[in-house]
Amino acid sequence: MTGSQTMQVNGVAIDDTFAEAFGMSGTALIITADSQKWANIAATTMTGFGTSVIGCGAECGIDYEVPASETPDGRPGVRVLIFGFSPDAILPQLKNRVGQCVLTSPGSACYNGLDSAQRLALSAGPRFFGDGWQQSKRFGGRRFWRVPVMDGEFTIEDNVGVTTDAVGGGNLLILGRDRVGLLETAEAAVVAINKLPDVITPFPGGIVRSGSKVGSKYKGAVASTNNAFCPTLRGTTKSELDADTIAVLEIVIDGLTSKAVSDAMRVGLKAVTDIGAAKGVTRVSAGNYGGKLGQHHYHLKDYVA
């Protein structure tokens, strides 16, 4: 962690530091169903266990609900985003998540949600569930598959756009002296970020309480607890925390573009500084590795109005 406290906004200290993020690949799907409720169920299920590429294979989340008037089939929908290290790494995740969570969800259909020249074979796995009874239909430049299932047909687009300009790992660290107030502040920041398109906050409820450092004393563990930010270890380790800090929460941001992540950092920080002081937030920082690992740096001072 680098940086020092130099700014105060509405009684909250802002570290002069930056979030260090990495280039990733990302794709987007539109999932529709007979009702918004079932579109949300399919989307929530398929983005589950998608908090970190390290343990989950992909980072996934719901971008926004899509009104029926804007979906390919005129039914209510949800746009979900999936991020991975590369297009090749996303493909098996698509196959498994769509095959196990969208294909299986009553009334669902699945379409491309990202305009991009580079494509992934969205239907490569799920369509073969049709066991030879699947049919393709091409309308204009788009090809769809109709897979017979027990409630009728599962419709899935043949391919989906993927970008290699995505960014993963934008982040805000929220520090303070009241754990409940901190959580309420982080929730408000996640709500603000979720209003923006092309970004997700992949962790539970958008919030991480177990920030990690690279490596571990144990063989085989690629990451371990970020002891410098663990309040109960203050005094026993080289701590980054102030004397009155009793909790730290992190918001991790993935976006289809660097600008989307940057915009999310801005609205997230604003949400924190708008209400944070009254909730016990004392300080905002960001996670980095000294700037040597990630290609994208988001300096907090750039987001202070």
Add this chain to the structure above:
Amino acid sequence: MSGLRLRLKSAPVGRLDLSCLQPPVLTSETAANVARMPFEGGSLGDLFEVSAIGDADTLILAGTTDTCDGIGDHLKSGTIVVEGDAGSYTGRFMKGGRIDIKGSAGNYLGSGMKGGLITVAGSAGNFVGAMTPGEKFGMAGGVIRVGGDIGERAGDRMRRGTIVVKGKTGAMAGSRMAGGTIWAEGGFGPAAGTLMRRGTLIGPKAEQMLATFADCGEHDMVFLRLISRFVAAELGPLAPAALPARVRRYAGDLATIGKGELLLTG
């Protein structure tokens, strides 16, 4: 680049092959130069009155009859407006662009076409979107819309693409079809889908339905919404009303692999 209007000075005595009249070539020239271009042993100016028009990349053919064949053959871009009837093989192997026929069209309309849009205000002859003898497949992409009826064997060996007919089809529409969609608002004539392997026929009724089509029951399929929206986007005011939520599905032709379907909306 301006457009051109070519008006036949008199109705042709025999069949007239107009396949060489391509908008990108002609509209890049002045009307005077186009009139001097060689055609049928003379020049275009011998047969046509040539004049410039304001619509860029548009070729208007006026005074045509049902003996004017090959209009828009292999068309890749631009628009051809036919102010009259069109003969056979209109839009054959067309890849892009648009052909609007104000009258009716002859046989093999859009035969082997791969892309683009053909609209016919009147009716069309036999073998719309079909193959010609010796070929492997018929229409492989694009959209054909006919305002009246169409003749027999529409979509014979059709592979992809969409044919929309406001009227009804003749006998054996979709014969030997391998893919694509024929949507007949007025319904299908006898023996629709004879030996069809894949593909979709949509209409309110079908005369003398083949015994080799199996009743699969009434269903609401998401795909119906997709095709309704696609056709509406492609055809605008010419598009038929959206399909109903439920249709009766018949699978066939079971004399072959039986993966085609006849969807009855009535």
